[in-house]
Amino acid sequence: MTRAGAVPGAAGVSAGRSERLAARGGALRVARVWPAVAFGITGLVLWELVVVLGRVPAFLLPPPSAIVAQIGAQAPVIVATTAVTGGNAAVGLVAGFVLGVALALLAARSRLFQDLATPVVLAASAVPIVALAPVFTTMFGSTTEVARRLVVTVLVIVPVFVSTARGLRQVQPVHAELMTSLAATPWQHARFVRLPGAVPYIMTGLRLAAPAAVIAAIVAEYFGGLQNGLGSRISSAAANTAYARAWAFVAASIALGLLFHLAGLLAERLVTRGLRT
Amino acid sequence: MTSGGAVTLAGVEKHFGDVHALDGIDLEVCAGEFVSLIGPSGCGKSTLLRIVADLEHPTGGTALVGGKTPQQARLDQDYGIAFQQAGLLEWRSVTENVELPLHVHGVGKADRRARAAELLELVGLHEFAGSRPSELSGGMQQRVAIARALAPSPRLLLMDEPFGALDEMTRERMQAELLRIIGETGAAVLFVTHSIPEAVVLSDRVVVMSPRPGRITEIVPGRRPGARAATDLVPDDVEDVRESGAFFAAITAVREALRKGHE
Numbered sequence: 001m002t003r004a005g006a007v008p009g010a011a012g013v014s015a016g017r018s019e020r021l022a023a024r025g026g027a028l029r030v031a032r033v034w035p036a037v038a039f040g041i042t043g044l045v046l047w048e049l050v051v052v053l054g055r056v057p058a059f060l061l062p063p064p065s066a067i068v069a070q071i072g073a074q075a076p077v078i079v080a081t082t083a084v085t086g087g088n089a090a091v092g093l094v095a096g097f098v099l100g101v102a103l104a105l106l107a108a109r110s111r112l113f114q115d116l117a118t119p120v121v122l123a124a125s126a127v128p129i130v131a132l133a134p135v136f137t138t139m140f141g142s143t144t145e146v147a148r149r150l151v152v153t154v155l156v157i158v159p160v161f162v163s164t165a166r167g168l169r170q171v172q173p174v175h176a177e178l179m180t181s182l183a184a185t186p187w188q189h190a191r192f193v194r195l196p197g198a199v200p201y202i203m204t205g206l207r208l209a210a211p212a213a214v215i216a217a218i219v220a221e222y223f224g225g226l227q228n229g230l231g232s233r234i235s236s237a238a239a240n241t242a243y244a245r246a247w248a249f250v251a252a253s254i255a256l257g258l259l260f261h262l263a264g265l266l267a268e269r270l271v272t273r274g275l276r277t
Numbered sequence: 278m279t280s281g282g283a284v285t286l287a288g289v290e291k292h293f294g295d296v297h298a299l300d301g302i303d304l305e306v307c308a309g310e311f312v313s314l315i316g317p318s319g320c321g322k323s324t325l326l327r328i329v330a331d332l333e334h335p336t337g338g339t340a341l342v343g344g345k346t347p348q349q350a351r352l353d354q355d356y357g358i359a360f361q362q363a364g365l366l367e368w369r370s371v372t373e374n375v376e377l378p379l380h381v382h383g384v385g386k387a388d389r390r391a392r393a394a395e396l397l398e399l400v401g402l403h404e405f406a407g408s409r410p411s412e413l414s415g416g417m418q419q420r421v422a423i424a425r426a427l428a429p430s431p432r433l434l435l436m437d438e439p440f441g442a443l444d445e446m447t448r449e450r451m452q453a454e455l456l457r458i459i460g461e462t463g464a465a466v467l468f469v470t471h472s473i474p475e476a477v478v479l480s481d482r483v484v485v486m487s488p489r490p491g492r493i494t495e496i497v498p499g500r501r502p503g504a505r506a507a508t509d510l511v512p513d514d515v516e517d518v519r520e521s522g523a524f525f526a527a528i529t530a531v532r533e534a535l536r537k538g539h540e
Contacts, residue, residue, distance in 0.1 A: 174364035181330055181358045182381045183351050192381065196368045 062244040070248035085229040089217035092152020100160025108168040125158040133223040148220040155216040160205040167201025203268040210264030214257040283465035290337030297490035311466045313476035321491030356433040357426030363418035365410035372406045396424040416447040477527045487538030495534035
């Protein structure tokens with residue numbers, strides 16, 4: 001409906017229609033969401049019933065009611081630990097994003113660098129990067145967040161590099177010839193054509209990397225260091241047989257992952273929509 | 278190097294591996310002259326234009342653009358170029374697309390804006406200055422591309438089938454527009470086309486080429502309105518040209534030259 005104004009005479013007609021469409025869209029969205037919500041609630045109720053009626057031991061599976069009670073009791077701690085882990089994920093995400101884009105630009109710029117960097121980055125994607133966590137913790141000391149942020153950074157670089165590199169290769173031949181005819185330098189070619197053209201690909205890389213950053217930040221905490229994040233709380237609660245509390249922190253982890261996923265999705269939508277209109 | 282010509286080609290050859298694309302091309306385009314290249318597909322007319330633009334290198338002979346090597350002319354921005362695809366950058370507004378050549382060459386923002394406004398006025402698109410390319414029709418996009426090519430005020434305009442993707446009515450309107458624009462700027466034009474009427478109505482001279490290896494079969498005088506080379510008749514309007522007997526005679530001459538090239 002953004003173009004309605006460009007068609008004279010149609011604007012007035014389409015305004016009313018767009019409201020109706022929006023209302024219908026809202027109804028449709030509710031209609032699409034409620035089965036999933038109902039399914040989730042049914043699942044929780046069944047879970048509760050199975051645990052209570054089946055006398056499942058708490059270390060095997062605590063009931064949702066106990067987890068919810070723990071979330072209430074631990075609320076300040078959960079918020080604080082989620083902030084720490086979320087902060088690590090965010091710092092690593094930004095650093096990895098910047099490095100991934102920069103490396104892809106260098107690779108597009110120089111053939112030699114591309115031949116050197118591409119295999120390394122692709123090999124990095126095959127290595128389980130969280131395996132580096134204990135090594136980094138030893139390297140940077142167990143009283144800082146550096147090791148965890150570094151794990152996130154390394155993990156984020158890969159999808160951002162791969163999708164940015166792909167975007168930078170999608171130059172239309174007519175644009176390449178135009179820049180040649182304008183005697184543009186390689187840097188101008190990157191600035192005027194390659195980089196803006198790659199933006200949708202770069203944003204896709206960011207969207208893919210965002211939830212992965214949370215996973216990496218949590219898992220990195222399992223390998224020692226400060227006991228201030230979600231991952232360390234989950235492992236210490238589980239070790240202390242406080243199973244419902246462990247699950248409460250798991251629930252917070254899920255929420256944090258969803259938050260990053262939605263933020264990535266939103267950033268991608270906003271940027272690519274800004275380009276189209 | 279002394280040459281008053283906008284383009285001077287002497288014995289230009291082009292081989293792509295075993296393929297002999299161009300064979301001994303001699304051609305002079307004078308300042309302010311409109312010259313069309315016409316011929317069957319694969320005759321090397323686009324290759325010839327790309328050699329002038331320094332997008333291809335000849336394998337023999339010499340090419341001069343305003344007395345310089347094509348490379349020097351490209352580096353000095355002595356020519357503007359328009360392709361069959363408008364090739365606008367979707368993420369830039371119409372104004373920013375027209376400004377692109379000036380932006381690349383470090384012209385200040387105020388001067389760029391002023392020049393773009395002037396050019397959009399010239400091509401009749403000033404109302405769309407802030408629009409995105411995707412909001413324009415194909416013909417309008419091509420006019421933006423022409424405005425972009427004219428931005429650095431080149432003395433030579435290279436056009437590779439710029440109207441090839443447009444419908445016939447739009448195409449005829451664009452031809453009239455192009456003549457008016459070129460008339461105002463006084464630039465020389467080297468124009469590649471598949472269309473005989475297009476070549477005849479636009480050009481001072483129509484260069485007819487043979488199938489591969491591309492050679493110049495014949496040079497037929499065109500019917501460009503108000504042009505020096507249109508000897509016996511100088512109509513003041515493109516529509517008059519299209520309906521004149523001389524126009525049809527010129528079309529017949531080009532057709533016969535094309536057929537001769539095939540024998």
